[in-house]
Amino acid sequence: IRGVKVKRLLMKLVVLMPQVQGVKCGGVLSALHGNFSSPNFPGLYPYDTECTWLIVVTEGSSVLLTFSHFDLEYHNRCDYDYIKIYNGASKDQGNLLGTFCGKSSPPQFTSSWHVMSIIFHSDKHVASHGFSAAYQKDVCGGVLTGLSGVITSPDYPENYPNNAECHWIIQAAPNSVVKLVFIDLQMENNVACNFDYVAIFDGPTLGDAHLSRYCGNMEPPDIISSTHELLVVFKSDFNIGGRGFKAYFYSAECQEVYTAVKGNFSSPQYPNFYPNNIKCQWTIQLPPGYRIKVFFLDLDLEGRNSLTDGCDYDHLAAFDGGNEKASLLGKWCGREMPSPIISSGNKLLLVLHTDRNTANRGFSVVYIGGKAALGAWSCFFLFLWVCC
Structure with a gap:
């Protein structure tokens, strides 16, 4: 479709x-x-x-x-x-x-x-x-300047070619940082990763600090740059291959974490049109014992697929936890106005995915957290929970 x-x-x-x-x-x-x-x-x-x-x-x-x-x-x-x-x-x-x-x-x-x-x-x-x-x-390679994007080895998910070398320079806005998240890695294995590997540098050149090197079936941790640029290098030798790798990159404004008891946020560039071809995440993470309620102030995304009636293009999804493996609380698109959503624990994740065409105003939300156990403040929170 x-x-x-x-x-x-x-x-x-x-x-x-x-x-x-x-x-x-x-x-x-x-x-x-x-x-x-x-x-x-x-x-x-x-x-x-x-x-x-x-x-x-x-x-x-x-x-x-x-x-x-x-x-x-x-x-x-x-x-x-x-x-x-x-x-x-x-x-x-x-x-x-x-x-x-x-x-x-x-x-x-x-x-x-x-x-x-x-x-x-x-x-x-x-x-x-x-x-x-x-x-x-x-x-293979290039300069990537979007709010977010995807990097894959050549021919992924098919086996990558031998004797390949690719360099991706990721550039975020000045005074920002880059976050790199691997979601798949399957390459030739070697203790020192001297044969086939993907290497990360804290800057745009091979002369910048070498952050890490991965091969085999490792699960790399999330990587955050200290500046607004990151270099990703993929290299393969003359034999033995694998599926390669797939990773998402995010600039700071596309990967936010909120720890305050209450707050608000919106899609990039709101109320102007959001960028195409991005995947942005907002994580609300409160102390243990808290729950989170999110109120939607505005939602204006690309509409539903006329053939499937699904939110197959641009959409906003909410997860009852800190990652996309958690239970799905809802998925919205178009000009639907969602009811408030409530987490079962102290973490909640919102993910905005946009495709390569059609952009609208985006979304705006506010949230508030409260303790599950009753107390003086909890009673006030319970009042907000019921009346708002």
Whole structure:
């Protein structure tokens, strides 16, 4: 079902691609690598133009985009002539990687899935020489800058290839940290992990502090960086393989833990649209003997799947404990307004999952904790519990 939805989006975008009369402008790029440029490059591009390039590589890989020349009319908000780069086929703001103009070339971008789209726009005044860019299928490694994401070994969950080496640099916002959580690891085993391994460095280079190295069937603990960057290196030798690994990464604003007796939180960027393609977790962890009640103030997510009537796309889930293995208290999407939920113990987890297209306002909640045993404060909490 999900594949059908993606294919429909691709077909829709191709049909809607604008073309400039007499000038080659936009199209679908599906080779392993290639080049494209603004109309008439390196001459002046035409006025009043809009072109869309849709790059589609093999599913399971990503797109690496690099600009070699860049010269567009400058505006401090890039309102006149500009390039917009999207992480996917959709024009949703949650997929927007950046808007660029002037003479400063955009940085190198790596998509988080196998589709990337680039829109070039010019207005009715002032023309420059435009841009030239190259793309390639990037099966292993890249710079990852989202609030959260997934890293897997090549060909996961199939066996990874021999003689492979991949480097992922995870960049969170400045003054933030990165959390890396492994959910699967199955590689060639060796006491010192000298053959096949995944290694973690506390920074963007191999010269930064080496945090850990894993192989075999180890279950790595959660890893938290001391800065806003983390380097993950995967390497395999010439023989013996395995399924590889799968790990989630989170920036600080996408992995929160609350220990106060009462509080509130909301989805990233609320009340503006949340980002696409994220998985964020909020853990409420109170002292033993406490229970937690959560009240929903707002919920506005992508709606239900019309075929299954399920929350198969963007959804918010609540678990009666500190992880996703705990009992499910509820799963919501669309504009449903959940009733208050109550934990059976002192921990409760909320998880927001968004897919690669369609973003809405998100959610906002408040919570309060209280002791199960009666006492002066507990009676006050019981009053809040019943009346609120």
